[in-house]
Amino acid sequence: MANKLRVGMVGYAFMGAAHSHAWRTAHRFFDLPMTPELTAVAGRNEQAVREAAERMGWNSVETDWRRLIERDDIDLIDICTPGDTHKEIALAALAAGKHVLCEKPLANSLAEAEEMAEAAARAAENGVLAMCGFTYRRTPALTLAKRFVDEGRLGSIRHIRAQYLQDWLSDENAPLTWRLDKEKAGSGALGDIGAHSIDLAQWVTGQRIEGVSALTHTFVTERPVGGEFVGLGGHGADADAEKGPVTVDDAAIFSARFSDGAIGVFEATRFALGRKNAMRLEVNGSEGSIAFDFEESNIVHYYDARDDAEAIGFRRIIVTEPEHPYVGHWWPTGHGLGYEHGFTHQVVDLVNDIAAGRQPTPSFADAAQVQRVLDAVERSAENASTWREA
Amino acid sequence: MANKLRVGMVGYAFMGAAHSHAWRTAHRFFDLPMTPELTAVAGRNEQAVREAAERMGWNSVETDWRRLIERDDIDLIDICTPGDTHKEIALAALAAGKHVLCEKPLANSLAEAEEMAEAAARAAENGVLAMCGFTYRRTPALTLAKRFVDEGRLGSIRHIRAQYLQDWLSDENAPLTWRLDKEKAGSGALGDIGAHSIDLAQWVTGQRIEGVSALTHTFVTERPVGGEFVGLGGHGADADAEKGPVTVDDAAIFSARFSDGAIGVFEATRFALGRKNAMRLEVNGSEGSIAFDFEESNIVHYYDARDDAEAIGFRRIIVTEPEHPYVGHWWPTGHGLGYEHGFTHQVVDLVNDIAAGRQPTPSFADAAQVQRVLDAVERSAENASTWREA
Amino acid sequence: MANKLRVGMVGYAFMGAAHSHAWRTAHRFFDLPMTPELTAVAGRNEQAVREAAERMGWNSVETDWRRLIERDDIDLIDICTPGDTHKEIALAALAAGKHVLCEKPLANSLAEAEEMAEAAARAAENGVLAMCGFTYRRTPALTLAKRFVDEGRLGSIRHIRAQYLQDWLSDENAPLTWRLDKEKAGSGALGDIGAHSIDLAQWVTGQRIEGVSALTHTFVTERPVGGEFVGLGGHGADADAEKGPVTVDDAAIFSARFSDGAIGVFEATRFALGRKNAMRLEVNGSEGSIAFDFEESNIVHYYDARDDAEAIGFRRIIVTEPEHPYVGHWWPTGHGLGYEHGFTHQVVDLVNDIAAGRQPTPSFADAAQVQRVLDAVERSAENASTWREA
């Protein structure tokens, strides 16, 4: 069994499906030192979890995540539940000596996140490793963007602009879901999608956000309870349906200063009609720029200021070459990857790190730092946008 | 076993990897009436085929495809070998009562293709079904394009322009591979990639190509033998290496007339420097147009002539909505798919058709018709581009 | 002479060339009630102003703008000088009963702008009209965007995001010019280009900015004096050249709340390497969105949420149809316009308004309101980004 990594997953909705696919697929395309085994999945509703296990390929089920953690035949706990449960599960798993992969945002509050980071640091001393699932880091185009910064291609970084634009709440009758409930979700667009932008901006540039000024807004303050979900949004909620309060932000805007002098502007919203998953990042340095939009996820645009003056322009790099991160393991040049490949690459890196006894990234400490920024954003928004340190 | 579809695959290179992924994955995201089982894979080199089976998830191996066909525990033969072997394998499989999925192009000559189509027609009478793997039909954006034509959104079709542009042979020192050998590959860019364009143009428009005028060209007539393959192309072939002849076309251009009055222009090349997998299709009708480029495979552009005059323009449809073909089974809106999803969708459709006793498409007859066009192209090119019926 | 509009222009640099072209050209393509006459141009250096007059087509010259205003044969004063001179010239011209076209930003301070607006209001009572040159309003794609909002196509406006990105100061050795001197220019990127974004955002949406939170930054605090100007930036400044202080912002970021509930995010910079004149505006409403980028100035993207679900996407409208604003007077469909056409359209509208005795827009009051926003941005930036009313 030494060459297996036995996984127990908690939760089996959208994120659970993506994670399951990654656990099933990684070793089919990459040489891994340990082969993931989909040992067990946990969920409260036994019938539902059995059906999910069957569909997603898990060998067994549990109806209590505590039982999952107690099992001897599991090496790693993969947490795919809403944010309000992360801390309790992660702490129990780490205490039981299980490695942990926890979906983002790490927690619903800074205090929780810091407690988790501390627990992870202690566990790491015993070789028990924890990672937070900011999966977009493993989109090859973004991994390449970071490589360009690390190689010095951009020179000194001046500007970061990060937008995460979706539109699935534009319809005022889209139903009230757990993602609109502060208790479950912690925050709205800010934590759900803005957290990705924060993580990526810091990771790609290698700079930390040191302070922010923020504005948040809720456009639709109550929504119908019930209604059918379709895609991320929903249709057909009855106009006469009972309504419940939206307790999170619909949109968040903030400016930021970074540790090495760059300035940034961020926007996260689920009301940008027509933008489906426009997770955009642009970085301008003294020697070059990069620009990315997840709506064209296999492309990164790169501007090299050293190109000769008559032939200079953003290069549209199709990130499918053997020289590019991850993609040489997949298809020939020009045959693009999809959303779920980031999850597969995350498994690849995590398994390699675990086998090597190496801290995977982003660590819980990294994720707690993102939470610190989220917290500063909320504090500034509540205080007339006044500057707040992160 | 009634709810299993037991698959035996021949060949395990690039196409084999894509097919294996599809067989493993389809039932994880779609409700299928039969669950694919990766029963056995066949290849001549025992060690290599064992390693491939391990990596790709096949339960057993054979070193002779004939043995695979003889096995009682296999329902379907999946042919992923070069074109010169398709006929023999397919005929044997059909004769043995196995369903067949055969990679494109169906054969290396029209005569072979027609023989295969006849065999498939006979087999179908006994409920044994055959399909050719023109996978791009299952790219959701292209499936949607066809739906638009079928719905009458484009009106009467006038223009088809189809380009399939790659660049992996631009380097004169890219090594000589089986794809450059007429014996193995049948033709060059024409059959390898042009065949996709022909199939799609006919399928999307619902019109058959009735005649063509063509020009083919070989830019680099000999290439180094050996050298390391990287991606589709290759690097580092020694300039002093022995050279062998390229016996296929590097590029093919042809014009066409379609059965309902449309005219078309086609180009296939592996020398379009900078174009990695630009499989493009544009169709202009009397009421609308659609345009697609595989380099942005999740997008189709649609022009509706009935839009009001001041607000008219190509609509950039991100084909990730629940209303779109296939994609509702995957990720939320805006989270794109990759190259391999077409293969998974192909499995979905094929399994559903087999379970229903329904002819899958494209049938061998459909594929033979593509071969008829390829044949007409070659005949025209050899005869001063003079018009040839297809 | 009743059907002439006799123009006297002050200043003859970049803006002077653009204005001259517009005065010469407007009546060649549009039916105007009065034909502009390029009566005189004023500048301090007699030889230079004579050469400019010859080149730009002005009939006479003055070396003192006061003399220009005194002339009986001039109906309108066109102010194309740096912002520190606007107030004095405009007030004198209005007092002398001359109509005024004044380049933006209206002034270098809010106090000046308000004084000018008051003067313009008084002059208007006597039929003397004043207009500020926020020329981008007359880019057909942006005029169309406003029309779409006015027609209700976007529904209720929620988001505005406006970026004005240039890169001509990225080079640390680009020379110190008047645009980097607070005395001459008032502010940096904020007033020079951010002012355009503010005006457009308010004009297109029909909403006023009521408050802001801002951050400004100067990346390069001193620059070489002298050096040759090329384009907007400059080359070849000696690394050993004497340096002088940059006293304006290099970049400005701010969030805003609009009068009818929309929220906005703005960024203006001349350090976005690779972005040459990316004046971008996106507006998201409850029923539709529009997006514009001046780097593709003949295009506007429009999303109509009422399109059917499988065929929905941003429409790429090429704004060159007869139904579109202004463009029917120029070239056939698809033959785009350039930067200077906005100036010509500005002349068309201004001449029509003057002939009709109608207040042209933007009025000095409109421009003073932009100045009010600029002022609030500066006050917020100086006060830890704390919210400031505009």
Place this chain on the structure above:
Amino acid sequence: MANKLRVGMVGYAFMGAAHSHAWRTAHRFFDLPMTPELTAVAGRNEQAVREAAERMGWNSVETDWRRLIERDDIDLIDICTPGDTHKEIALAALAAGKHVLCEKPLANSLAEAEEMAEAAARAAENGVLAMCGFTYRRTPALTLAKRFVDEGRLGSIRHIRAQYLQDWLSDENAPLTWRLDKEKAGSGALGDIGAHSIDLAQWVTGQRIEGVSALTHTFVTERPVGGEFVGLGGHGADADAEKGPVTVDDAAIFSARFSDGAIGVFEATRFALGRKNAMRLEVNGSEGSIAFDFEESNIVHYYDARDDAEAIGFRRIIVTEPEHPYVGHWWPTGHGLGYEHGFTHQVVDLVNDIAAGRQPTPSFADAAQVQRVLDAVERSAENASTWREA
């Protein structure tokens, strides 16, 4: 008068307006050795030509082009009439010692074009110069493309693909105009727009087309007589209106071989619904590629195969830098030009050549070579697409 170039123009429709603008404007932005004077314009209808002269800025009128040619105060005849009149006017003008600028296509037949080229060659011996108005050569992005080829950036040229796509005849009720009458126009899409593609493809690559295989088609064989023209197309023609025959091609497709071994594919149509003026040119060489689309006329895309493998991709060059052809005379970086600038640049080059006694390009001989290709296309199309030498 030595420093004036006195121009007489024949015809004053769309092309006349564009040429007039260029004659008025060139010396305002460029230093010219001779200043154009808009001396006289000729047209048959006196009232109409007087109105045109007034609007377009011509000093006098003639109602017979022969009288224009006889005038002593005219140095150059600018021919802006339909193609059936080009030969007679040009020959008379050259015989009278006037320089000639003649709109494209040079003539309606090869025989006429060759006669014109011979006349121009004879005239040139006496210092009388002739030029054909393939204006797109002076679009800065295309001039830059040629420069790249000339500099060797593309290496050895392999592929040319040229599309000229419009849609103004898509509506079957668009009215019958002179452009649809073979007598007046010579041919349809082929000569009207395909001629541009041919000229550009040969000029940019420096290779001549040596042979072609072609297909032409007329989709709508009769159209209503009368009806109102709007833009290039028309609206509101009565469905019951009398109809007349369309005697030209609606679309032309052809493949070509070039003198140095490149192959090309061309398509010209006015039925590509949604494409407004998509004059596209892509050239692939052994070292690089360029791609252009007039719908984004200020952009050229350039791929440099020598870029490092992880950072390679088409560069989107915004052709507005001081280093780029022509544009340094206009606006700052990023402020694009429009359709008519090509005409202004044509005047600049022509005036410089005339002043220098240098043959301007394209010469009538160059234009006759284009006509030779058009002729070969028509001969091939009439002969089952069989290859025809050009």
